[in-house]
Amino acid sequence: MTVHPSRIYALNHIQEHPAPVIYWMSRDQRVNDNWALLHAQERALALGVPLAVVFTLAPAFLGATLRHYGFMVRGVAQVAADLARLAIPLILLRGNPAEELCRFVLGRPVGLLVTDFDPLRIKRRWREQVAGQLPVACVEVDAHNIVPCRVASGKQEFGAYTIRPKIRRLLPDFLDEFPSLKIHPFPWPEPVPPFDLQRELAGIAVDHAVGEVTGMLPGEVAAREKLGEFIADRLDDYNERRNDPCADGQSGLSPWLHFGQLSAQRVALEVGRELLFSPSVEAFLEELIIRRELSDNFCHYNDSYDMVAGFPAWGAKNVAEHRHDRREYLYDAATFDRGETHDPLWNAAQRQMVRDGTMHGYLRMYWAKKILEWSPTVAEAMAVAIGLNDRYQLDGRDPNGYAGIAWCMGGVHDRAWGERPVFGKVRYMNYNGCKRKFDVAEYIRRNG
Numbered sequence: 001m002t003v004h005p006s007r008i009y010a011l012n013h014i015q016e017h018p019a020p021v022i023y024w025m026s027r028d029q030r031v032n033d034n035w036a037l038l039h040a041q042e043r044a045l046a047l048g049v050p051l052a053v054v055f056t057l058a059p060a061f062l063g064a065t066l067r068h069y070g071f072m073v074r075g076v077a078q079v080a081a082d083l084a085r086l087a088i089p090l091i092l093l094r095g096n097p098a099e100e101l102c103r104f105v106l107g108r109p110v111g112l113l114v115t116d117f118d119p120l121r122i123k124r125r126w127r128e129q130v131a132g133q134l135p136v137a138c139v140e141v142d143a144h145n146i147v148p149c150r151v152a153s154g155k156q157e158f159g160a161y162t163i164r165p166k167i168r169r170l171l172p173d174f175l176d177e178f179p180s181l182k183i184h185p186f187p188w189p190e191p192v193p194p195f196d197l198q199r200e201l202a203g204i205a206v207d208h209a210v211g212e213v214t215g216m217l218p219g220e221v222a223a224r225e226k227l228g229e230f231i232a233d234r235l236d237d238y239n240e241r242r243n244d245p246c247a248d249g250q251s252g253l254s255p256w257l258h259f260g261q262l263s264a265q266r267v268a269l270e271v272g273r274e275l276l277f278s279p280s281v282e283a284f285l286e287e288l289i290i291r292r293e294l295s296d297n298f299c300h301y302n303d304s305y306d307m308v309a310g311f312p313a314w315g316a317k318n319v320a321e322h323r324h325d326r327r328e329y330l331y332d333a334a335t336f337d338r339g340e341t342h343d344p345l346w347n348a349a350q351r352q353m354v355r356d357g358t359m360h361g362y363l364r365m366y367w368a369k370k371i372l373e374w375s376p377t378v379a380e381a382m383a384v385a386i387g388l389n390d391r392y393q394l395d396g397r398d399p400n401g402y403a404g405i406a407w408c409m410g411g412v413h414d415r416a417w418g419e420r421p422v423f424g425k426v427r428y429m430n431y432n433g434c435k436r437k438f439d440v441a442e443y444i445r446r447n448g
């Protein structure tokens with residue numbers, strides 16, 4: 001068997017049968033290094049049947065804008081072209097994903113539906129709807145995490161220190177090289193119109209106010225180039241430079257990882273080949289594997305991952321105890337959005353995100369903690385931070401974002417610190433701390 005059996009999770013109790021196989025591609029939008037697609041082909045070959053990939057284009061997905069749809073649709077166009085070389089069609093459906101997929105499958109013989117894993121609520125609802133309504137075997141394959149989320153742990157973990165030993169113990173079982181896909185020998189029985197990128201881009205009915213970013217090319221090829229360039233030029237110094245927003249010391253891979261155009265497992269395999277046991281490799285793999293998979297764990301096991309209700313008990317108590325604390329500055333969502341606070345560093349970080357679709361990791365923490373400090377309530381701070389993060393960051397709408405914001409505001413995956421106004425026991429950050437870490441004036445000059 002090509003795919004580790006623990007990666008595969010049955011979504012209903014129906015048995016597969018010899019009829020065409022469909023891979024409903026959702027979170028993992030790539031051809032290479034994709035366990036879900038590999039499993040779909042393996043079953044199709046075993047059953048001697050055709051295989052198709054279906055992609056459902058949802059209108060206005062969680063507030064996504066042209067910035068996100070453009071990146072995604074251009075990536076999917078490359079997927080369609082690469083699949084065509086393997087004689088596997090990509091079928092594009094538009095509209096409510098669960099409804100459109102059910103309509104499509106009910107209209108033809110299908111022996112197995114494979115999809116990928118995503119812990120977000122809306123994706124879970126779609127999967128449940130599809131698996132509940134279709135008289136077809138439906139399975140999910142975790143193609144995003146190296147150690148599958150359901151396998152790494154059966155419960156919400158307290159923090160990196162509790163999930164780390166579990167993941168480390170299981171890594172040797174899952175961190176294996178990917179096999180290649182084969183040219184599929186059983187042709188799809190219907191004609192499939194070619195993917196028309198210009199038509200799809202022109203037809204996207206989403207918010208065009210946030211435009212596409214230049215400088216980050218979508219798709220698997222660009223992702224691999226970015227990875228190669230990071231390993232060659234910056235990985236060596238990752239540990240020293242990653243917390244300096246002026247230094248370009250991070251990998252910059254999160255947009256491609258978010259859209260599934262790059263597999264985290266591929267990144268780990270390539271990085272692991274380079275500088276075994278260096279502090280930089282260790283620090284990078286801690287973020288890529290432990291922190292990233294901890295975020296999936298949080299969203300999978302905590303339905304309130306984007307709300308105050310998702311905080312740990314001490315974080316929720318903290319919110320209640322400090323709800324009447326006086327805030328020195330108060331801003332509404334529009335002022336935050338325009339980057340017009342009294343703090344030039346915060347404004348510069350906000351402007352970088354609006355302009356470039358990304359913000360340095362260290363500043364993301366400062367940025368969210370200041371929204372907490374300058375909002376009337378924690379609930380409003382959460383809503384503003386999530387709203388802006390998901391609107392402007394190319395990697396927004398990701399478990400990493402929901403976990404990161406809950407970490408900043410509610411102590412998720414963190415411990416209690418010294419008591420202070422507004423923050424209570426939640427870890428505090430300030431301007432002077434940033435000045436000690438990096439050249440704040442230079443950062444403001446570049447982005448203000």
Ligand SMILES: Cc1cc2nc3c(=O)[nH]c(=O)nc-3n(C[C@H](O)[C@H](O)[C@H](O)COP(=O)(O)OP(=O)(O)OC[C@H]3O[C@@H](n4cnc5c(N)ncnc54)[C@H](O)[C@@H]3O)c2cc1C
Pocket residue numbers: 242250251252253254255257258287288289291292293295359360361362364365368389393395396397398400401402404405408
């Ligand atoms: C308030 C806040 C909001 C955030 N919003 C997002 C978001 O919307 N999308 C997103 O992908 N990440 C988010 N993060 C996590 C982290 O800041 C980014 O993943 C990282 O800065 C992306 O840059 P990079 O790819 O160069 O990271 P690198 O430092 O090169 O790390 C490599 C990869 O490891 C993972 N990673 C790194 N740091 C973290 C972390 N703290 N938690 C989980 N995974 C991590 C990411 O997949 C990242 O691409 C957020 C963090 C905070 C504090």
